[in-house]
Amino acid sequence: MKRFMNEPADFVRDMLEGVALANPDTLEYVPEFNLIRRKAGPSDGRVSLIQGSGSGHEPAHAMLVGPGMLDGACPGDVFAAPPLEYVLGATRSLRTPAGVVYIVNNYTGDRMVFEMASEVVRAEGIDVRTVLVDDDVAVKDSTYTVGRRGIAGNFFVIKAMGAAAAAGAPIDEVVRIGEAVNAATRSMGMALTSCSPPAKGAPLFALGESEVELGVGIHGEPGRQRTTLSSADQTVEVLLGAILAEHDVNRGDEVAVMVNGLGATPINELYILYGSAHKQLRERGIQVRRNYVGDYCTSLDMAGVSITVVKLTDEIERLLSEPAQIPIRVF
Amino acid sequence: MKRFMNEPADFVRDMLEGVALANPDTLEYVPEFNLIRRKAGPSDGRVSLIQGSGSGHEPAHAMLVGPGMLDGACPGDVFAAPPLEYVLGATRSLRTPAGVVYIVNNYTGDRMVFEMASEVVRAEGIDVRTVLVDDDVAVKDSTYTVGRRGIAGNFFVIKAMGAAAAAGAPIDEVVRIGEAVNAATRSMGMALTSCSPPAKGAPLFALGESEVELGVGIHGEPGRQRTTLSSADQTVEVLLGAILAEHDVNRGDEVAVMVNGLGATPINELYILYGSAHKQLRERGIQVRRNYVGDYCTSLDMAGVSITVVKLTDEIERLLSEPAQIPIRVF
Numbered sequence: 150m151k152r153f154m155n156e157p158a159d160f161v162r163d164m165l166e167g168v169a170l171a172n173p174d175t176l177e178y179v180p181e182f183n184l185i186r187r188k189a190g191p192s193d194g195r196v197s198l199i200q201g202s203g204s205g206h207e208p209a210h211a212m213l214v215g216p217g218m219l220d221g222a223c224p225g226d227v228f229a230a231p232p233l234e235y236v237l238g239a240t241r242s243l244r245t246p247a248g249v250v251y252i253v254n255n256y257t258g259d260r261m262v263f264e265m266a267s268e269v270v271r272a273e274g275i276d277v278r279t280v281l282v283d284d285d286v287a288v289k290d291s292t293y294t295v296g297r298r299g300i301a302g303n304f305f306v307i308k309a310m311g312a313a314a315a316a317g318a319p320i321d322e323v324v325r326i327g328e329a330v331n332a333a334t335r336s337m338g339m340a341l342t343s344c345s346p347p348a349k350g351a352p353l354f355a356l357g358e359s360e361v362e363l364g365v366g367i368h369g370e371p372g373r374q375r376t377t378l379s380s381a382d383q384t385v386e387v388l389l390g391a392i393l394a395e396h397d398v399n400r401g402d403e404v405a406v407m408v409n410g411l412g413a414t415p416i417n418e419l420y421i422l423y424g425s426a427h428k429q430l431r432e433r434g435i436q437v438r439r440n441y442v443g444d445y446c447t448s449l450d451m452a453g454v455s456i457t458v459v460k461l462t463d464e465i466e467r468l469l470s471e472p473a474q475i476p477i478r479v480f
Numbered sequence: 481m482k483r484f485m486n487e488p489a490d491f492v493r494d495m496l497e498g499v500a501l502a503n504p505d506t507l508e509y510v511p512e513f514n515l516i517r518r519k520a521g522p523s524d525g526r527v528s529l530i531q532g533s534g535s536g537h538e539p540a541h542a543m544l545v546g547p548g549m550l551d552g553a554c555p556g557d558v559f560a561a562p563p564l565e566y567v568l569g570a571t572r573s574l575r576t577p578a579g580v581v582y583i584v585n586n587y588t589g590d591r592m593v594f595e596m597a598s599e600v601v602r603a604e605g606i607d608v609r610t611v612l613v614d615d616d617v618a619v620k621d622s623t624y625t626v627g628r629r630g631i632a633g634n635f636f637v638i639k640a641m642g643a644a645a646a647a648g649a650p651i652d653e654v655v656r657i658g659e660a661v662n663a664a665t666r667s668m669g670m671a672l673t674s675c676s677p678p679a680k681g682a683p684l685f686a687l688g689e690s691e692v693e694l695g696v697g698i699h700g701e702p703g704r705q706r707t708t709l710s711s712a713d714q715t716v717e718v719l720l721g722a723i724l725a726e727h728d729v730n731r732g733d734e735v736a737v738m739v740n741g742l743g744a745t746p747i748n749e750l751y752i753l754y755g756s757a758h759k760q761l762r763e764r765g766i767q768v769r770r771n772y773v774g775d776y777c778t779s780l781d782m783a784g785v786s787i788t789v790v791k792l793t794d795e796i797e798r799l800l801s802e803p804a805q806i807p808i809r810v811f
Contacts, residue, residue, distance in 0.1 A: 167755030413744035418484040424498030
């Protein structure tokens with residue numbers, strides 16, 4: 150395992166510091182809580198949005214902080230839920246009279262810490278709510294999860310809630326929107342390789358020369374089966390088939406589609422997959438109205454992909470199209 | 481080598497089709513010439529900008545087409561210069577009375593085909609010019625190059641020329657700006673792994689468990705030396721040291737810095753490197769005014785990085801900050 154880092158123990162800190170140094174006007178880094186927060190904060194008193202999963206999924210979530218998106222993210226170490234004090238620190242730093250919403254991917258460890266934090270800060274008079282994300286159709290229960298896992302689909306939940314919060318929606322409404330987008334969102338992934346956590350220094354699992362893990366989790370959790378890599382068209386057929394089998398998307402519907410790289414997949418391959426997905430959905434009479442191709446929620450240096458399909462309503466489409474701004478940008 | 485594709489021979493076509501399907505309102509795909517062009521074209525009669533290197537470097541260059549950037553790109557096959565007819569087709573498709581400028585990375589094959597094309601279209605009455613990009617300080621002559629190679633720094637040349645062309649600058653001025661930005665831009669890269677061209681199906685070269693290729697080319701060309709991977713801080717020190725040794729950047733100067741992934745490097749590692757670069761430049765009294773962190777010019781599935789430093793003048797800074805739009809986007 151070769152990677153660009155200093156000490157493995159400093160991986161997350163060095164990364165967060167890099168994000169802050171790259172965005173001195175807009176972001177603030179609070180090392181004490183692994184917190185990346187908007188400098189401006191939710192200072193206008195609107196609802197505040199916080200996400201704090203493990204690290205190793207960048208750009209999710211420390212790089213999704215900005216106007217119209219998250220107000221802050223307080224990631225734990227690589228693939229580890231944030232400690233309670235991080236969540237408390239982040240919440241106190243970003244509290245507003247309108248309330249705070251935690252956006253939590255459905256993993257037992259994350260849920261537990263955010264539930265504990267909720268009890269503590271509620272006693273401090275903060276109106277705090279939680280929206281759970283569980284878009285991954287691959288498996289029902291998993292290594293770290295009861296129910297479905299939350300993966301790249303959380304981008305859409307954050308984007309829509311961020312737009313609503315930025316527009317001054319009250320907390321009940323922001324929560325309603327988050328739950329509606331999560332309910333309209335399904336994903337599934339496939340790994341070509343394992344990832345190698347910095348502190349471990351070795352792959353979490355091994356795949357053969359032409360083997361893939363279908364339905365892999367973003368922490369390397371097992372999926373549905375090990376199978377042989379087929380063509381891009383066939384890969385998309387399998388992933389879309391699994392997603393649509395558990396999705397209320399029908400002929401005539403409009404969708405948003407994300408083709409998400411898991412960390413080490415070149416963008417040319419992602420566009421090959423997008424082309425397949427677009428055409429296969431068209432053949433099913435489903436129109437792709439918005440598309441997202443790139444790395445959104447990764448698993449360190451894993452080569453692989455996940456596909457996400459969001460069923461669009463007028464409301465969701467409108468919220469997704471509102472302007473927003475985050476560290477990840479081209480220009 | 482596992483990757484998401486259909487037939488290796490269709491790799492480029494499938495990717496370009498995917499790009500076009502993802503951008504139906506703004507881009508047009510002309511399969512005959514591997515051409516991705518702006519639908520609107522340079523229809524307002526301003527100078528037109530075309531880039532056509534080999535494929536495999538995405539987002540460069542087929543994904544850099546849009547308002548304020550390229551008018552079209554007609555890439556050859558993976559790592560291969562475009563055939564003459566592609567360049568002729570692209571030029572005729574995008575000609576305007578104000579003229580056409582080719583932005584060509586300094587590789588012998590690319591230079592040859594664009595020189596041949598220039599002769600042909602000049603005879604057709606098109607005012608055509610060429611701006612060469614040669615930002616890579618690693619080696620003087622290389623496998624496919626006389627002089628320095630052109631790598632990720634070409635993003636800045638395209639961006640500045642695109643802004644000038646969009647503002648209606650005459651062709652002499654657009655060319656002057658391109659040459660000025662190229663002269664102000666220096667880069668160098670490092671590979672952690674080789675890349676594997678789809679048609680070959682195997683790595684171009686081999687690196688040991690902790691070995692890196694310092695100064696690698698974006699087609700896997702050898703660099704300055706094979707050495708052992710050290711820390712992120714030390715890696716940046718070596719790359720920045722080499723760049724600044726051949727750059728007129730001094731204490732008090734302002735620069736733009738790009739930390740460019742070569743295809744399989746996760747964004748968290750790129751931000752670790754960016755943090756190092758920012759701090760090391762600051763220690764040298766050099767201020768980073770603009771930063772670019774992500775994949776801009778890749779080498780297929782190579783894990784690695786290049787760093788680019790642009791010395792900013794008021795003019796370059798202004799052109800880099802103009803709005804522009806390309807397929808690669810987050811929202």
